Amino acid sequence: MVQQGQENEEVEKEDEESGDDEEEQQQTSLPWRMLFKSVFGEEIKNTREKITEDPPRSYNLNKRKPDFENKYGWRVAVDGSQYHPLKSSGIGIYHEYLSAGSMMAPRVNPMATEYGIVVNGSGRVQVLFPNGSNAMDTNITKGDVFFIPSNFPYCEIAHKGESLELLGFTTSAQRNRPVVLVGARSVVRTMEGPELATSFGVSKEEIKHLVSAQHESVILPTP
Template identity: 60%
Template sequence: MRDKATLLIMLLILCHGVAMTKGLWEIKNEDREDHGPQMPEKLFLLQNSKRVVKTDAGEMRVLESYGGRVSERRLHIGFINMEPSSLFVPQYLDSTLIVFVRSGEAKVGFIYEDELAERELKRGDVYQIPAGSAFYLLNIGKAQKLHIICSIDPSESLGIGIFQSFYIGGGAPVSVLSGFEPQILETAFNASEAELIKFFTRQHEGPIVHIGDSHVSASSLWNKFLQLKEDEKLNHLKKLVQDQEEDEDDEEKEEEKPQPSWSWRKLLESVFGDEMKKNKKDKVSHKSPHSCNLYDRKPDFKNTYGWSVALDGSDYSPLKTSGIGIYHVNLKPGSMMTPHVNPRATEYGMVVKGSGRIQIVFPNGSNAMDTHIKEGDVFFVPRYFAFCQIASKNEPLDFFGFTTSSRKNKPQFLVGATSLMKTMMGPELAAAFGVSEDTMRHILNAQHEAVILPTPWTESKQNYGNKLDLESLPTTKVVTNDDMIIGF
C-alpha cells in the first residue's frame, strides 16, 4: 500500500513538472495577425507578422518575438524589401539594427561621431546601425531589388509597439520636427513660416520613396546628391550654395529690400553640419565602421553532409556592443545537425532555402516542438534547450540567423564522434545509464561522423562528391503568402 502511495505521489510530481515547464511557454494569442490560436507544435515558430512600412517603393515587415519567461533575451526579426532606385528616408530608431544583405546592393549612411558615415554593402555583408543614430538606406543596385534581413533589439525600445521610428524628413511620414511650434521652427531654421510649411509638406510618398528619374520630386534634396560619388558630393553641395547666394544677391539688387536669411546654406549646414566646412574628401568613409561579409568566410565546420559558419564579436567588432552573433548553416538533403545545446545564447533562425524539420526538447526531456519548416519560416531556440534540425529527403535545408551573444557560441553536441557524451565517457556516465562501460563505449563509438550526420534516407556519399563551396551559395526566390511577403 505504501509503495502504491509513493508511486502515486511520484506520478503527480512528474505531471506537475511537465505542466510547469510547458506553462512557462504559454503564449498570449491576442495581437496575433490572422494566425489563429498558437498550436503546440508551432511553439517556437515566430508567426506574429506585422507590416510596419508599405509604399510603392518597398516595405518592411517584422516578426515579433514573444520569448517566454525562460528566454534571457528577445530579438525581433525584420525584412526590408526595396525596389530599384529607392530610399528609406532618414530616421533614427529606439532599437539597434544589425542588417544582413540577402540580395542586391545598398548604401547605408548614418551619423557616426558627429559626422556622416557611409558604406556600400553587397550580398552577404553584415552592418550594425546603433540605436539613436540617424540613418538612411539607399538601393544602389542597377535595376535590382534589395532584400535585407535584420535583427531588432527591443531591450532599448520605448515599448511603443515593436520599435519606434523617428523620421527626420518628410511630410508623410511626418517629420519629428513638425511637432514643434511654428515660432520655434522659424527661430531654429531662421526661415519664415510659409517657407517651412512648404518645406515640410512636399513629400507624400511615405517612408520608402522612389528617387529614379521617373519618380523625381521637385523638393527632394536627396535626388541631388545621394547618387553622386563620395568625392563629388562636397563639390556639388558647394555649387548649390554658391548658386543660391548669387540668386539672393540678384534679388536684393532688384527688390532693394531685406531678404529672408534662410538659404540652401542654412538647410545644408543644418543637415550636414561640419561636413561642408572641413571639405576633406573620403574622411567620412575612412572613419566609418567597416562591414563584414558572411559569405567570404570559410566554414567553421564542413563535411560531406553540410557546413556551418558563424560570425561573432572577435570577427566583427561592432557586434560586441550589440551582443549579437550571426550564423549560417546548410544541410544537404536528408542530413541532420545532431542534437546539441547552445550554452551561451538563444538562437533565432530563418529558412532561406529548402525545407526540413526541427525538434526542440523541454528540460525535463519531454517534446517541446517537432514540426516541419520551409522557406520563409522563422524559429527560435531558447538558451540551454536541446534541439536538432533535419533536411528533407529531396531538398537541402539552408538557414541563416542571429544569436543573443557576441561571444563564440561553442554549441555542445550531445551525440556524435566529437560529442559531449563521448568526451565524458567513463564509469560515471555508464553508471548514469545503468550499463557497463563496454556497452557505453560500444554505443558511443558506433557514430563516426560529427556535427552534421547522415540519416537513413541520406543519398550515398558518392553522389555528393566535394562540391560544397561557399562560393556557390544558394539564391532564393520571392515567397508570398497571405500573412507575410518576404523577398530574397
C-alpha cells in the same frame, strides 16, 4: 551749460560702469568656456577621429571559410571579434547548409538564444525541454522563422528530397560554443567511463559501443 555738462558726465560714468560689467562677465565666463572645452572638446575631437578612422563596413558571409564542413553540409558563424559592429548590438550571426537527408547534431546553447530563418529548402526542427520532454517538433520551409531558447536541446534535419539552408542570429556577440550531444565530438564521448555506464545501468563495454557508434561529428547523416 552746467546742467548739460553734468548730464554728459553721468552718461560717461554709466558707460564706464557698463563696460566694467561686460569685462567682469567676460572674465567670469572665460574659465567656464575653458573648462567646457577641456572636458568636452577633446571627447568630441576623439569621436570625430574615431568615425573618420573606423567607418562602418560590410561583412560578406559567403566569403568566409566555414567553421565546420563535411560532405553533409557546413556552418559559418560570425561574432563580435570578427565583425566589430556586432559588439554594440550584442548579437552573433550564422549561416548553415544541410544537404538532403542530413542533420545538424543535437546540441545545447548554454550562453544564448538562437533564431533561425529558412532561406532555402525545407526540413524539420526538433526541440526538447531541459527535462527531456518534447517542446517542439515541426516541419519548416522557406520563409519560416523559429527560435531555440538557451539550454534547450535541439536539432535541424533536412528533408530527404531537399537540402536546407538557414540564416540566423544568436543573442550573444561572444563566440557561441554549443555543447554537442551526439557524434565524434559529443560531450558524452568525453564522459565515457564506468560512471556513465553506471548511470545508464549498463556495462562499460555497452556504453562504449553506444557512444562510439557515430563516427561523424557536428553534421550527421540520417538513417
